[in-house]
Amino acid sequence: MSIRVRFAPSPTGQVHIGNIRAAIFNWLFARHHGGEFLLRIEDTDRERSTAEAVQGVLDALAWLGLNYDAPPVYQTAQLPRHQEAVEQLLRAGHAYRGSKGDEGGEVTFFRMPGTDITFEDSVKGTMSKKAEDLKDFVIVRSNGTPVFHLANVVDDVTMGITHVIRGDDHVENTFRHIALFRALGVPVPAYAHLPMIVNAQGKPYSKRDGAAFVGDFRAKGFLPEALFNFLALLGWSPGGDKEIMTRREMIDLFEFKQVKSSPAQMDMRKFEWMNGEYIRLLPEEDFRRQFRQALESAGALPSGTDELYFNRVATLMHSRTRSFPESPALVAFFFREDFAWDxxxxxxxxxxxxxxxxxxxxxxxxxxxxxxxxxxxxxxxxxxxxxxxxxxxxxxxxxxxxxxxxxxxxxxxxxxxxxxxxxxxxxxxxxxxxxxxxxxxx
RNA sequence: GCGCCCAUCGUCUAUCGGUUAGGACACCAGGUUUUCAUCCUGGUAAGCCGGGUUCGACUCCCGGUGGGCGUGCCA
Structure with a gap:
């Protein structure tokens, strides 16, 4: 059976680097095995999902060159299948209706099998949960809409997903999902849960810690190839001494055996170093374009600046630029007389x-x-x-x-x-x- | 609280019972007949703690501590 993986973000905000790293690992895994990398937009949270966020996901993937092998699947469009699945579960006695809490209305519960559940996680090893720790859970809300667990599993079935590669925060869900797959009478996919990206305090990496979203890195002029390379190596180590790798090399080397199960911290200094390595590899014209962009967005490039003069400055700076955000301060004097004095x-x-x-x-x-x-x-x-x-x-x-x-x-x-x-x-x-x-x- | 997971230089990591515990970033020193950067050379720096198992543990087991995740009619 051919390998099929998916990236399934919910479009409720900007794309977090932890998320995009999951996409990178999915992509690498798919390309390594000649399988398919698919995209599913989990937009069932009507309250928070926005069209801008969907576009943000698409842009982030395109920017990083994470091409997918089929048009994106929108979860809201899968509703009929979700409902079918619920009917099937109800008929087979795997689900039942009832009320919960004081919100009134009737919800549909999934009936856990009452047995222990164990699975092999490609990065975390054997994971097991006792029956008594696995309680029945809601799969359809009182308003009739399916809950994440149900939608997620049913969509994975329809999309033929063979390997689920996602963040560590989903491990607990996996036990429920496995029960769901079994109740539906379909094969259970393989799982790989990636460690989280944390900050210096060991907490989840957030906006407060600096650039946390793909868009932040892009806006600051970091190179997608550098981000890709850096994120790929956060948690994955192909062994060997080589750190600057082409995509081809990463694809060839990628294996879950070498993915660590402990959280990793994002070291911006190392990332800037790597970004500098990639900047040096940039063709001159590409460097000029981005260099210009960095100066313009910082208001450091007066309009009407001579093209040739600008190009000469760019050439001078190419080999010594580590990241574009630092450029304006370093070259302002080339373009104006009222430059700052150190x-x-x-x-x-x-x-x-x-x-x-x-x-x-x-x-x-x-x-x-x-x-x-x-x-x-x-x-x-x-x-x-x-x-x-x-x-x-x-x-x-x-x-x-x-x-x-x-x-x-x-x-x-x-x-x-x-x-x-x-x-x-x-x-x-x-x-x-x-x-x-x-x-x-x- | 309960369940699950994690733990090697400051950071990312290698190691899969026997190594002077290796590499990268950062940092420090020297060199590349101008600074900075690049490049080269060298250097500082690590196995959370306590018990076991073993001739021998960073590595295996148990406990502790610390941290993370989960515990929604969110995804």
Whole structure:
């Protein structure tokens, strides 16, 4: 029998990373075995389900490249089948009607078999529950609508699901679901319950802990390939030392044997590192596009900026970008004159004894250059250092701060070349005017 | 409360009775004849506690502690 799995989110909000990781594992498992990966929208909670949320699920899957092999199944459209199943259960004596609580009306209960239930979980091992801990439960509400357990199981039957891969929070439900499958007289699927993603306190990872939804990562400019890779490795370890893997490699290696059963914490620092690895792998044009997007959304890119100039800045930044959110602050000086000054660096580099004099001399020599490109600029700087008998760093650092306001950035000479003569000379003059008289410590 | 589950560096993890407990991120130090980043080299850092079983336990068993999940006419 061919393998069929499904991702079955309820469209009641944004797609949580724990959820999407379940989708990733389902997808990986299906692709590994050449099976089918299906999507089912569990929209039976009419109160909370929204069309926007459905679109959110579709977008998240598309963004991460989690393609499904058949059109999405909407649970609300399966109502007739749910009702049929209930009739069948009623006829066979597996279900009965009754009242519960003080809400009045009549609900339909599923009658648990009265025996212990055991199943093999692909990640958690043998799971067992005693009969006395398994109570009858409602499968149809007093208003006639089926409850999750019933709908979920019946849909899995109609969709021919062979393996149910979902979050750890569903383990307890599994015993009821197995009883349901048996009562319906159909094969019980195999199960794999994934550990939860938790925060530093061991609590479920939530919005309070930072980016918690797929949309958050996307909005911040993280790459889908990086998120996919990172999430796949949260709880799953193919052994070996390789962590940056292609989809093909992940598909080939994926097995539940290597999925851990303990919860994992999302380490944003490691994720940013991985994102940086993927950024470096990006084709230049792709990098430019996303780089531009990051700057534009942060309002750091003035309209009318020269295309070529922008491209040169992008090239300079490609190899040193770990995540797009950090970009605006690092390159603002390329695009505007009122960039921020890092006061600590200003103090350290510009207020240093002798810095102003060197800066002034450097400006003088730069202004005399015929060709304002990296090579001549570098030669001029080395020459000045030699003439003054100072380390080149004594000049490099003040120049960098003077033109960028920062202590870090691309290689200085390439950076000066891209900035161009006008910006460089005027900024050096400005820096001298602002800080030239501030030398301290001597 | 009851039921189920989980427990290796700060984090993600390898280990499947015998290892100097390995790797990755982060961090620290040095190098790559300018910073930062990249890259290279080196370093700090771990088996929750207590009992067993065994010649020998991170690994198996029991208990404790801590944490998670479940206990809906939500999904």
């Amino acid at each position: 006061e600590k660096v200003v103090k350290k580099r510009l207020h240093k004894p002798g810095a102003a004099a060197l800066l002034a001399a450097m400006r003088e020599r730069f202004s005399g250059l015929d060709c304002f490109t990296a090579d001549p600029l570098e030669k001029a700087l080395h020459a000045l250092a030699a003439d003054k008998g100072v380390e080149i760093g004594e000049i490099i650092h003040p120049v960098r701060v003077a033109v960028s306001g920062l202590g870090v950035g691309p290689g200085l000479f390439e950076m000066l070349e891209v900035l161009g003569r006008d910006r460089v000379l005027s900024r050096l003059a400005t820096a001298l005017a602002l800080h030239g008289g501030n030398e301290s410590g001597a």
